[in-house]
Amino acid sequence: VQAARLLAGVTFSKDGNWTSWPPHDHSKEKEEIYLYIDMPYPNFSIHLNYWDYKDMEMVAPVWEGDAVAIKRGYHYNVASPGTVTGFLWMMAAIREEKDRVFTQVTVQPEFDGRFKLF
Numbered sequence: 001v002q003a004a005r006l007l008a009g010v011t012f013s014k015d016g017n018w019t020s021w022p023p024h025d026h027s028k029e030k031e032e033i034y035l036y037i038d039m040p041y042p043n044f045s046i047h048l049n050y051w052d053y054k055d056m057e058m059v060a061p062v063w064e065g066d067a068v069a070i071k072r073g074y075h076y077n078v079a080s081p082g083t084v085t086g087f088l089w090m091m092a093a094i095r096e097e098k099d100r101v102f103t104q105v106t107v108q109p110e111f112d113g114r115f116k117l118f
Contacts, residue, residue, distance in 0.1 A: 026091070
């Protein structure tokens with residue numbers, strides 16, 4: 001199978017912790033989907049997605065088996081207490097030669113420089 005545009009991986013948070021932090025966006029270069037895994041009921045997490053920090057486009061509980069398409073905007077999630085957030089992340093580079101770079105992200109300006117990314 002030829003898949004020159006794909007990047008994929010898996011993330012597991014610490015119990016009750018944030019993941020995909022700081023808020024970041026890469027929609028100019030990549031489309032992304034999160035598939036939430038290994039969070040047996042009643043465990044859940046909260047997924048956040050937005051352009052404007054004060055006007056959230058999506059703040060929603062996510063459960064094992066839920067998929068979220070991240071078309072644009074800053075995004076991250078947080079586990080409920082006692083929960084480890086698990087998700088497969090899958091990205092498709094818009095331009096296979098130029099955009100298939102994992103570290104190519106834009107951090108939300110309010111958080112840029114405050115956290116080590118890679």
